[in-house]
Amino acid sequence: xxxxxxxxAQWGDEGKGKVIDYLTDRVDVVVRSQGGNNAGxxxxxxxxxxxxxxxxxxxxxxxxxxxxxxxVVVDPISLCEEIGELKSQGVEISKENLLISEAAxxxxxxxxxxxxxxxxxxxPNKIGTTKRGIGPAYGDKxxxxxxxxxxxxxxxxxxxxxxxxxxxxxxxxxxxxxxPIDWRELTRQYLVAGEQLKEMVTNTVLELHGLMQEGKEIxxxxxxxxxxxxxxxxxxxxxxxxxxxxxxxxxxxxxPTRIDRVVGxxxxxxxxxxxxxxxxxxQGISDMLHxxxxxxxxxxxxxxxxxxxxxxxxxxxxxVNGIDxxxxxxxxxxxQLETIKICVEYKREGKGVxxxxxxxxEFGRCTPVYIEVPGWKEPTTxxxxxxxxxxxxxxYLEKVCELIGAKLSLVGVGQKRExxxxxxxxxxxxx
Ligand code: GDP
Ligand code: IMO
Ligand code: MG
Numbered sequence: 001x002x003x004x005x006x007x008x009a010q011w012g013d014e015g016k017g018k019v020i021d022y023l024t025d026r027v028d029v030v031v032r033s034q035g036g037n038n039a040g041x042x043x044x045x046x047x048x049x050x051x052x053x054x055x056x057x058x059x060x061x062x063x064x065x066x067x068x069x070x071x072v073v074v075d076p077i078s079l080c081e082e083i084g085e086l087k088s089q090g091v092e093i094s095k096e097n098l099l100i101s102e103a104a105x106x107x108x109x110x111x112x113x114x115x116x117x118x119x120x121x122x123x124p125n126k127i128g129t130t131k132r133g134i135g136p137a138y139g140d141k142x143x144x145x146x147x148x149x150x151x152x153x154x155x156x157x158x159x160x161x162x163x164x165x166x167x168x169x170x171x172x173x174x175x176x177x178x179x180p181i182d183w184r185e186l187t188r189q190y191l192v193a194g195e196q197l198k199e200m201v202t203n204t205v206l207e208l209h210g211l212m213q214e215g216k217e218i219x220x221x222x223x224x225x226x227x228x229x230x231x232x233x234x235x236x237x238x239x240x241x242x243x244x245x246x247x248x249x250x251x252x253x254x255x256p257t258r259i260d261r262v263v264g265x266x267x268x269x270x271x272x273x274x275x276x277x278x279x280x281x282x283q284g285i286s287d288m289l290h291x292x293x294x295x296x297x298x299x300x301x302x303x304x305x306x307x308x309x310x311x312x313x314x315x316x317x318x319x320v321n322g323i324d325x326x327x328x329x330x331x332x333x334x335x336q337l338e339t340i341k342i343c344v345e346y347k348r349e350g351k352g353v354x355x356x357x358x359x360x361x362e363f364g365r366c367t368p369v370y371i372e373v374p375g376w377k378e379p380t381t382x383x384x385x386x387x388x389x390x391x392x393x394x395x396y397l398e399k400v401c402e403l404i405g406a407k408l409s410l411v412g413v414g415q416k417r418e419x420x421x422x423x424x425x426x427x428x429x430x431x
Contacts, residue, residue: 002260003218005248006327008225009264009317011272012243013297013304015329015412016265017041020057020221022410022420023263028216029065030058031208033251034241035223036073036107036137037082038130040298044415050089051298054079056221059091059098065211067204070103071241071251073137074149076193078107083196100197101204102150106190110169110181111136117176127237128274130299138240149201152194159187205253212258220248220259226317227272227356234360237276245321263409264323266314268331268396271304273297277364280307280343289333308341308370311403313356318406325424326404328397329412331389332419337375340396343368344403373399380413386423389413 006023008014021043024030037053043060044050052059054074056066068074079100083093111133118135119126129135140146145168147161166183173180208218224243227233232244241247245262249255269285272278286306289295295304317323334340346353346366357363376390383389389397389411401408411421 003212003220003254003258005220005222005245005259005262005321007222007245007262007264007317007321007323008228008243009266009314009321009323009326010225010270010310011227011278012223012225013040013271013273014225014265014267015327016222017043017052017057018329018412018415018417018420019263019265019327019410020219021045021060021417023219024058024061024064026217027058027064027219029067029208029211029218030056031067031069031218031220031248031252031254032056032072032223033069033220034071034243034247035239036132036134037075037078038132038134038239038299039223041221041223042298042415043417045417048089050086050091053082053299055082055086055093055098058219058221059086059093062092064097066098067208067252068098068100068104069204069252070101071247072101072104073107073134073141073241074100074104075107075132076149076152076190076197078132080193080196095199098200099202099204099207100149100200102148102153102201104149105137105141105146106149106152107133107137108147109133109186110165110173111140113173113176113178117178121176126275128276132299135240149194149197152190153198153201155191158191158194162187208252208254212254218254220252220254222248226321227313232320234276234356234363237274237360245323261324262322264317264321264326264406266317266326266328268309268328268334268400270307270310270313271295273300273302273304277360277366278305278307279313279346279363279366279368280310280341281305282307288336292333294330294333308343308368309400310343310368311400312343312346312354315404316355318404323406325409326401326406327410327412328400328408331393331397331411332380332413334375334396335379335381336377338377339372340375341370341372342399342403344371345369381419383413383421386411386421389421
């Protein structure tokens with residue numbers, strides 16, 4: 001398989017973790033290039049459930065190299081915890097299979113506090129963040145006052161850099177009425193984490209270029225989803241990184257000329273956590289999925305908002321990411337339905353709208369125009385091949401592809417690794 005970028009084509013939680021785990025079998029290296037531990041990627045192997053936050057989902061496949069790229073924001077305490085959790089589940093992690101960029105920026109406890117207090121300060125206009133400090137950490141990076149993983153490995157430099165942040169951070173937290181930071185304890189804890197991570201920290205850009213020169217193939221694991229992209233999403237109800245395909249290049253230091261294909265992960269319906277417009281949101285489908293025990297956030301446990309498949313939004317995701325193939329997950333979530341709706345257009349003030357408006361207020365005023373297609377009313381969870389799927393399920397998938405203009409490559413019919421149907425073998429064929 002050539003160098004592939006996998007992106008979320010909706011609002012995150014599209015089942016990227018499962019798709020990545022599946023595709024990892026066919027590549028040599030898996031790279032995370034943006035986001036932080038706001039991500040929660042679920043992979044179920046046998047009866048064991050793994051949750052990946054910062055570590056690429058490829059880590060579950062022995063012999064594969066995983067890389068946390070320069071574009072990721074790393075909470076080193078949380079990363080050490082994640083390594084510990086995975087190790088306790090029997091996953092081997094060492095510098096042999098995990099490398100972390102020395103240019104990745106650090107997330108600090110004060111970023112989490114600022115994240116939380118900013119949300120409180122805006123009250124009803126809150127974003128509904130994961131409170132992991134992601135926005136403030138990226139904010140510091142862009143404002144050029146961030147501290148990087150490479151700094152953490154040189155204690156004196158780290159202390160100096162942190163000292164330079166104290167005055168502003170203390171002042172800001174005081175304005176919020178937050179508890180002051182215990183800088184001495186923070187420094188101690190971070191240096192301990194740095195010591196633990198040290199052997200894995202390196203110049204990952206050079207590592208990746210060396211691997212490409214050897215002919216190794218890379219899979220870029222997107223986090224979040226297209227409509228959470230800082231530039232192309234429903235701003236300000238977005239995360240603080242470029243979640244679209246271009247983010248893989250800047251966040252890993254791999255040029256666009258080395259990307260061969262883009263795969264978009266999407267659910268057979270739509271979900272969103274947090275605030276912001278969501279034209280196809282539907283109480284009926286939310287209730288049905290929650291009653292099935294599905295669609296609860298991995299990180300925060302929040303109920304995900306659920307709705308019908310939105311072909312208008314997803315068509316835009318296909319364009320902005322350059323998606324060649326799609327992996328449709330959670331098809332089985334629609335198994336019980338008599339009829340299924342697909343949004344094919346929006347209406348705003350009586351006029352048709354064929355692409356999501358850039359302005360979030362205008363987007364919020366869009367109402368969906370649906371077509372209805374017949375459901376299949378039988379379980380798809382045991383299907384092994386595309387032909388095993390009920391006819392109406394195949395017609396549904398084909399309609400979705402036609403509406404969004406992309407080719408179908410994988411279909412998910414359950415949480416487990418083996419509940420994955422390959423539709424275009426060339427996508428996953430061994431190189
Ligand atoms: P990610 O953040 O994109 O990796 O997705 P999450 O792991 O946050 O959420 C996706 C949820 O759907 C997880 O609970 C997965 O185990 C689950 N999942 C993924 N694909 C399928 C599928 O085809 N069928 C079912 N039933 N669950 C799936
Ligand atoms: P994965 O990788 C779904 C959402 C939050 C909130 C907004 C901003 O698992 O798909 P942030 O903490 O990033 O500042 O929150 O983005 N969000 C996600 N929603 N899946 C994710 O990641 C998300 N990461 C952030 O709910 O609305
Ligand atoms: Mg998730």
